[in-house]
Amino acid sequence: MRLMITESALKQLNLLMDESHTTLRLYYDTEGLGCGVNGQPTIRLVNTNKREAHREVKNEHIPVIIDHQQGVFFRNEMKLDLVKGTFRLSSPEGILNPIIPTGTVKKEVSL
Numbered sequence: 001m002r003l004m005i006t007e008s009a010l011k012q013l014n015l016l017m018d019e020s021h022t023t024l025r026l027y028y029d030t031e032g033l034g035c036g037v038n039g040q041p042t043i044r045l046v047n048t049n050k051r052e053a054h055r056e057v058k059n060e061h062i063p064v065i066i067d068h069q070q071g072v073f074f075r076n077e078m079k080l081d082l083v084k085g086t087f088r089l090s091s092p093e094g095i096l097n098p099i100i101p102t103g104t105v106k107k108e109v110s111l
Contacts (some may be wrong), residue, residue, distance in 0.1 A: 001066065001076050002058040008082040010061050012102060013045070014097040017062075021045035021106050026057060027075040041073050041089055041096040043080065045106050 003026070005013070013024065025046045030039035036043070048063065055071070057064040066074065075091035086098035 001071065001074065002015050003056075003064050004077075004079045004091070005059060005061055006079065006081045009080045009087060012087070013062065013081050013105075016045055016102065016105055023048045023063040023065055024059075025054075026064065026078075037108055039073070042100050043087060043089065043105055068090070074084040 003024075006052045023046050025044045027044045028039050037105050046065075053067050053069065054065040055068050057066050074096065075093060078089060078091045078096065080087060080089055083098075087105070088098055088100065089096045089100060
């Protein structure tokens with residue numbers, strides 16, 4: 001799995017990163033959506049504590065991880081961009097999440 005981060009998205013991520021948010025996690029968010037298959041692919045900045053269930057996602061700029069069980073909700077080749085002040089996660093097959101507000105990227109999630 002590979003994630004290409006555009007220059008504008010990387011600049012925004014660098015502004016959001018701090019001591020406890022240094023790794024980008026690809027995350028399938030199901031909060032408030034019922035069962036585990038109703039959700040949307042998104043991103044979160046987390047600490048660097050990689051767990052056994054995580055696998056690395058290839059990226060040239062920053063550490064990126066994903067829970068191996070959530071990998072089915074993502075694509076092998078993806079792009080993270082910044083469009084009109086929000087992140088957009090896409091793949092060659094289409095858009096995975098068109099609007100990821102910058103304010104949610106540091107929202108805590110269970111690892």
